[in-house]
Amino acid sequence: MGPVGDGPERTGHDHPARGRTSMKETDSRYKKTYPVSWSQLHNDCRALAWRLLELRTDWERIIAIARGGLVPAAIIARELDIHFIDTVCVSSYTVRAQGGFRVIKNVAGDSKRTLIIDDLVDTGKTARIVREMLPLSHFATVYAKPDGRPLTDTYVTEVSQETWILFPWDSEPQYQYIDPIADLSRNGRKG
DSSP states (O other): OOEESSOOOOOSSSOTTTTTOOHHHHTTTOSEEEEOOHHHHHHHHHHHHHHHHHHOSOOOEEEEEETTTHHHHHHHHHHHTOOEEEEEEEEESOSSSTTOEEEEEOOOOOOTTEEEEEEEESSSHHHHHHHHHOTTSEEEEEEEOTTTGGGOSEEEEEEOTTEEEEOGGGBOTTOOBOOOHHHHHHTTOOO
8 A cells, every 4th residue: 555644653662652752842753643543443453464364374473562563463363363472572762862772571482473563663673673583473564654664574554754643542532642641640640
């Protein structure tokens, strides 16, 4: 599919909300917004599952990249009837210090029948780290941006690099960013 004009990127690692930087502080990077509803995400994950099933029918396991890949991995696991699911956890130190990544939870068991699932590949920094851990595995994302796309084996929708994907777990129905409850309590506010 061609690029979507209004979409954001989020691996959960260099995402402003995850790095506790407000969306306003990162607006200069993003010129467009692409809101994704729960229904659309579910449909896009099912489309990804169809593409993966066309490649092979004997996938053995899924490695979800936490946190963004958890929901897509659950949907794809159901659709492909995969019961072995694990996670790999990679985090950036801060949004402003791009490239300062650390592995919080490693994973083993590389295989051509293993799927690595994430919601989005943006700059490709997280994808590069995980691919080094699991070079034989098949890397699939729901959304892909041009900078990270070469690291992805399969994806459903391409979005432009300057697009902010507003995922349903980061928004209210009005497509406004909402702070996680932990941030609200740290700042003495209530949701």
